[in-house]
Amino acid sequence: MSTTRSITIVGAGVAGLTIGHQLRQNYQVTVVERNDVVGGLARTWHYGDFHFDVGPHRFHTENPKVAQFIRDILQEDAIEIQRKSGARMFGKFHEWPLRPTVLLAMPFSTMFRASKDLVFKEHLDGESFEADVVNKYGRTLYDIFFKPYTEKFLFYSPSELHRDWARAGVNRAIIDKRASADSLWNLLKTTFMPKPVETTFLYPPHGVGRFADRLSESIQASNGQVLLGSQVSAIETSGNRIVAINVGGQRLPVQNLIWTGPMNEVTRLLGITGLDLEYLSTIFYNLELKRPDKMDFQWTYYGGDEIFSRVTTPSAFAKTTLPTGKGALCVEMTCREGDERWANPEKYTDAIIKDLVRTKTIDSAADVERVHIECVRNTYPIYKLNYLGELKRSLGELGKYSNLLLAGRSGRFWYNNMDHSIGQGLTMSDKILRGSVLSQIDDSADREFWATEDDGDVEIREEEIAEPLDEPKA
Ligand SMILES: Cc1cc2nc3c(=O)[nH]c(=O)nc-3n(C[C@H](O)[C@H](O)[C@H](O)COP(=O)(O)OP(=O)(O)OC[C@H]3O[C@@H](n4cnc5c(N)ncnc54)[C@H](O)[C@@H]3O)c2cc1C
Numbered sequence: 001m002s003t004t005r006s007i008t009i010v011g012a013g014v015a016g017l018t019i020g021h022q023l024r025q026n027y028q029v030t031v032v033e034r035n036d037v038v039g040g041l042a043r044t045w046h047y048g049d050f051h052f053d054v055g056p057h058r059f060h061t062e063n064p065k066v067a068q069f070i071r072d073i074l075q076e077d078a079i080e081i082q083r084k085s086g087a088r089m090f091g092k093f094h095e096w097p098l099r100p101t102v103l104l105a106m107p108f109s110t111m112f113r114a115s116k117d118l119v120f121k122e123h124l125d126g127e128s129f130e131a132d133v134v135n136k137y138g139r140t141l142y143d144i145f146f147k148p149y150t151e152k153f154l155f156y157s158p159s160e161l162h163r164d165w166a167r168a169g170v171n172r173a174i175i176d177k178r179a180s181a182d183s184l185w186n187l188l189k190t191t192f193m194p195k196p197v198e199t200t201f202l203y204p205p206h207g208v209g210r211f212a213d214r215l216s217e218s219i220q221a222s223n224g225q226v227l228l229g230s231q232v233s234a235i236e237t238s239g240n241r242i243v244a245i246n247v248g249g250q251r252l253p254v255q256n257l258i259w260t261g262p263m264n265e266v267t268r269l270l271g272i273t274g275l276d277l278e279y280l281s282t283i284f285y286n287l288e289l290k291r292p293d294k295m296d297f298q299w300t301y302y303g304g305d306e307i308f309s310r311v312t313t314p315s316a317f318a319k320t321t322l323p324t325g326k327g328a329l330c331v332e333m334t335c336r337e338g339d340e341r342w343a344n345p346e347k348y349t350d351a352i353i354k355d356l357v358r359t360k361t362i363d364s365a366a367d368v369e370r371v372h373i374e375c376v377r378n379t380y381p382i383y384k385l386n387y388l389g390e391l392k393r394s395l396g397e398l399g400k401y402s403n404l405l406l407a408g409r410s411g412r413f414w415y416n417n418m419d420h421s422i423g424q425g426l427t428m429s430d431k432i433l434r435g436s437v438l439s440q441i442d443d444s445a446d447r448e449f450w451a452t453e454d455d456g457d458v459e460i461r462e463e464e465i466a467e468p469l470d471e472p473k474a
Pocket of ligand 1: 416
């Protein structure tokens with residue numbers, strides 16, 4: 001084993017830790033993480049016997065290599081759970097993906113208009129999310145669900161967003177292949193089919209963060225370092241190489257740098273200006289309840305005028321996430337880092353509890369025993385209409401540094417899931433071990449919504465996973 005070569009990884013999320021884990025035998029690995037715990041967006045907050053993830057998190061993948069890796073890491077620390085999620089629309093809770101009950105709950109006039117959309121198809125040109133949804137589902141469903149939900153969630157109108165937002169978000173939410181949603185016809189057709197076979201997921205009994213804990217432990221067991229509470233605040237360069245980073249006033253020399261933090265942060269630290277890549281942030285209200293949960297959906301989208309967009313029920317993932325006889329809810333309210341919500345999140349607690357009661361998610365405000373508020377930056381990259389051009393420009397500028405590699409959800413400005421970040425980490429570390437120059441490692445094959453022209457096909461295709469590795473370049 002050689003310890004002369006070293007690699008510094010910024011970010012202890014699943015992408016950074018997967019890479020660190022895979023390289024730990026061949027490189028001296030240092031992981032630098034600004035939070036006090038590992039896991040990034042896939043961490044778990046532990047408050048006594050209550051364990052809350054960052055919203056809903058469960059492992060699912062169609063990539064056999066990733067599935068095996070997840071099982072190898074979690075070993076006995078994983079249970080299999082059935083999928084059960086919901087959506088609140090037209091004043092009622094429904095199963096998600098949508099089942100016939102949602103159509104019955106629609107006011108007759110809405111159903112009539114939605115059906116008319118099928119016959120008199122409107123066609124919008126362009127690459128916007130609005131065009132994508134209107135062309136697939138019709139103007140009526142766009143007006144009553146997609147537009148208000150998107151504006152509430154992202155603070156942008158679908159007309160200002162790129163259609164990749166639909167490809168990555170809406171399409172991926174419909175994991176069950178029989179519940180294809182590439183057109184309103186298919187949505188209706190599959191909605192009336194018999195209930196599809198349930199998909200199963202893996203979940204660690206005390207929260208998803210266990211996966212990151214295990215990776216971090218194995219890196220440290222191989223003499224690697226995981227530095228917590230350590231934010232990178234400056235990057236030093238020499239010509240086309242990064243030579244050091246600054247962490248808490250301390251200069252750390254760098255041979256190879258893998259960056260999984262936000263792309264707009266690494267460009268700022270390198271003095272690259274004029275790029276327009278924006279991320280959404282989220283405030284999580286983790287509620288301890290005096291009584292067991294009423295809801296058994298793992299998560300529920302709220303499509304009405306509630307202040308929040310989604311509610312997760314940890315007990316529906318595993319009863320081991322909370323004490324017996326209690327309940328727990330994780331309520332998500334999106335915001336922008338630095339805005340009024342971000343600055344004063346506690347001001348919204350009463351409104352949230354009121355909306356939970358109004359929507360019959362809980363019976364009464366008195367059921368809430370304690371609220372823990374957690375503010376998380378960079379939860380989603382925002383795919384504005386100009387995002388592809390900005391992303392290309394950004395990658396072009398950053399590609400000039402030969403020993404820099406961007407990875408992960410925020411690092412690649414990629415609206416993805418854990419399995420994508422893990423799969424990308426496995427592919428990238430294979431390429432590094434085969435000698436690829438960091439700046440030349442590409443990730444475009446990992447993005448299923450870039451790789452296909454067929455909007456309805458959201459599966460990760462086998463040939464993309466088994467993509468041959470680059471020959472060593474250096
Ligand atoms: C609400 C929500 C629900 C989700 N549900 C699911 C789900 O059910 N299933 C699923 O598979 N996926 C889900 N995902 C997606 C999943 O969380 C991500 O795909 C995955 O965790 C991304 O991992 P990552 O390592 O790429 O990035 P991150 O987890 O973002 O890791 C990046 C790390 O870099 C650190 N960092 C940033 N800047 C600096 C700096 N300057 N210095 C030091 N450290 C820095 C951050 O603190 C962070 O820990 C969900 C995401 C969200 C937001």
